[in-house]
Amino acid sequence: MIGILGLIILLAAVVVGVAGVLTNGGSGHELTGGFSVFGYGMTGSTGMLFLYGIVVGAAAKKIVGAGPALHR
Known part of the structure; x- marks a missing residue:
C-alpha cells in the first residue's frame, strides 16, 4: 500500500x-x-534552469541518500 x-x-x-x-x-x-556555476556558463530559459535543478537534486538524493531511512 x-x-x-x-x-x-x-x-x-x-x-x-x-x-x-x-x-x-x-x-x-x-x-x-x-x-x-563552477565555471560553467549558464544561458537559456528559466525552464532549462529548472530542469538542471531537478537533475542536480535527483543526483544529490542518489549520492547522499538523503531522506528518511526505511530500514529497521
Whole structure:
C-alpha cells in the first residue's frame, strides 16, 4: 500500500516537473543575464534552469541518500 502511494506521489512530481519545464521555456522566458556555476556558463530559459535543478537534486538524493531511512 505504501509502495502504491509512493508511486502516485512520484508520478505527480514528474507531471509537475514536466509542466514546469515546458511552461517556462521559449524566448519569453529567457534568462536576463548570464551567470556561471563552477565555471560553467549558464544561458537559456528559466525552464532549462529548472530542469538542471531537478537533475542536480535527483543526483544529490542518489549520492547522499538523503531522506528518511526505511530500514529497521
